[in-house]
Amino acid sequence: MAWLVATGVYFMISVWLYVILSRWMTGNGVLKFVFCGTIAGLGLMLHQGLSGDLVNLVPSVLLYAFICELFIFFIAFVRSSVSVSLLLLLKDRPQSQREIDRLYADEAMVNERIRKLEMTDFLEKAADSRKLTAKGRALLSGFRMFRRFFRHEGPERTL
Amino acid sequence: MIFITAYLSVHFLLYTLVLRNLRFFYQEKNIFLYHAISFLGVSTAGVGLVVLEPAVLGPVIGAVSLHGIYSLSFLELWALSDGGYSLRILDQIDNPRAAADFKSLEVLGASKKKYRLSSLERLRLVAPHPAGWMLTSRGRAVAVFLGFFVFISKQKERV
Numbered sequence: 519m520a521w522l523v524a525t526g527v528y529f530m531i532s533v534w535l536y537v538i539l540s541r542w543m544t545g546n547g548v549l550k551f552v553f554c555g556t557i558a559g560l561g562l563m564l565h566q567g568l569s570g571d572l573v574n575l576v577p578s579v580l581l582y583a584f585i586c587e588l589f590i591f592f593i594a595f596v597r598s599s600v601s602v603s604l605l606l607l608l609k610d611r612p613q614s615q616r617e618i619d620r621l622y623a624d625e626a627m628v629n630e631r632i633r634k635l636e637m638t639d640f641l642e643k644a645a646d647s648r649k650l651t652a653k654g655r656a657l658l659s660g661f662r663m664f665r666r667f668f669r670h671e672g673p674e675r676t677l
Numbered sequence: 678m679i680f681i682t683a684y685l686s687v688h689f690l691l692y693t694l695v696l697r698n699l700r701f702f703y704q705e706k707n708i709f710l711y712h713a714i715s716f717l718g719v720s721t722a723g724v725g726l727v728v729l730e731p732a733v734l735g736p737v738i739g740a741v742s743l744h745g746i747y748s749l750s751f752l753e754l755w756a757l758s759d760g761g762y763s764l765r766i767l768d769q770i771d772n773p774r775a776a777a778d779f780k781s782l783e784v785l786g787a788s789k790k791k792y793r794l795s796s797l798e799r800l801r802l803v804a805p806h807p808a809g810w811m812l813t814s815r816g817r818a819v820a821v822f823l824g825f826f827v828f829i830s831k832q833k834e835r836v
Binding site (some may be wrong): 521522533536537540541547573574576577578580581583584587588591592593595596597598600601602604605606608609612613614615616617618627628631632634635640641647648649650654655657658661662664665667668669670 | 749
């Protein structure tokens with residue numbers, strides 16, 4: 519059972535490292551957690567190795583990786599989901615449809631996403647508009663490959 | 678571990694070779710159920726095994742974690758390649774015929790917002806209020822939970 523406790527403790531360490539790193543520097547939250555999670559994960563492997571409990575090394579690393587992936591899912595979700603931002607907006611007080619429409623003005627939503635894509639180097643300003651960077655082009659080709667694999671059709675299908 | 682790896686390979690191959698071509702599996706809900714039922718089945722079988730033989734706790738937790746990693750990665754990729762707003766923006770900008778057509782992106786943003794509010798209402802997370810929209814008690818619990826991730830992800834302000 520000690521390996522289960524160690525897994526939980528090293529996960530908490532990764533979260534604390536992430537909180538400290540987030541307060542200290544700007545940048546992509548997911549990448550920051552991947553960095554912190556990797557450091558703490560290596561610590562967990564070392565801990566398991568030194569404690570001599572090699573039988574439970576693989577289960578503890580798999581459990582740790584699963585919890586970390588769930589955590590990454592949530593931090594990415596709260597940063598990008600329209601549904602989450604609507605829920606958080608309504609947490610303080612009820613909002614009128616007009617207030618929601620104003621805060622989520624269609625143009626503002628597009629501009630905010632474009633700003634984030636520029637900040638993360640997926641887009642760059644061109645002469646009269648914007649164009650994809652090499653990083654953006656690579657992401658898009660991966661996205662198109664997955665769309666074909668999952669048999670997603672026209673853009674209007676799920677909206 | 679060999680058993681769960683073989684099981685997950687069959688689960689993935691079944692989707693790749695057969696199920697992804699069926700219209701039934703074009704829907705998010707059905708893809709989710711395909712993974713959720715399998716995950717619950719493996720977890721239940723695992724609990725049964727642990728009750729019969731407590732020494733297998735480690736391998737069972739490892740197997741359930743591996744299934745969790747596989748299913749979460751699969752579902753995230755499925756959802757992202759289907760409806761990711763940022764990816765749609767990149768796709769739109771990369772399309773030479775519609776490079777400057779930000780109007781269609783605004784329409785996409787507006788439909789996303791409308792779709793999300795009705796989805797949140799269907800999930801009983803928000804409800805109509807005389808002033809507009811309010812959180813239900815379930816919605817408040819979810820908002821507090823997600824607010825935790827916003828709080829710990831709080832970044833250093835950009836200067």
